[in-house]
Amino acid sequence: MTARPRNLLWVAVLATAGLACSGLQAGALQPPTPEFPDKDTPEASIFRGSAVFQNYCLKCHGPLADGNGRAAKLYTPRPANLVKSDKNDMYKELIIRRGGGGMARSPFMPPWNDELTNEQIRDVVTYLHSIAEHPPE
Numbered sequence: 001m002t003a004r005p006r007n008l009l010w011v012a013v014l015a016t017a018g019l020a021c022s023g024l025q026a027g028a029l030q031p032p033t034p035e036f037p038d039k040d041t042p043e044a045s046i047f048r049g050s051a052v053f054q055n056y057c058l059k060c061h062g063p064l065a066d067g068n069g070r071a072a073k074l075y076t077p078r079p080a081n082l083v084k085s086d087k088n089d090m091y092k093e094l095i096i097r098r099g100g101g102g103m104a105r106s107p108f109m110p111p112w113n114d115e116l117t118n119e120q121i122r123d124v125v126t127y128l129h130s131i132a133e134h135p136p137e
Contacts, residue, residue, distance in 0.1 A: 049127025
């Protein structure tokens with residue numbers, strides 16, 4: 001009796017998965033590197049916050065977080081310059097969660113509370129704090 005092609009595909013998938021798992025069990029995981037810092041460090045939070053910012057905020061706030069994103073010209077008022085912002089971290093977290101309308105600011109800033117996790121929001125705030133020209137106390 002011959003094996004059907006679909007069964008051979010599953011054998012190949014399972015063999016590959018087995019090799020990957022055996023590598024993990026054999027200590028193939030590398031210690032954190034400067035490119036990928038340990039999860040519980042401020043550097044890791046900044047790294048993750050930067051990635052969230054790139055995916056959710058860049059279009060309006062721009063690659064330099066200066067309020068000059070591609071979509072910024074569509075809005076009045078324009079998106080905030082987050083590098084020069086005088087708002088504290090708690091305020092930034094609230095405006096990310098509630099959106100501009102929820103904070104009596106621009107109704108164009110959407111609320112991200114249902115889209116982003118608590119960790120992602122904290123990471124974005126940490127990232128914004130790291131790029132601020134004069135971080136508020």
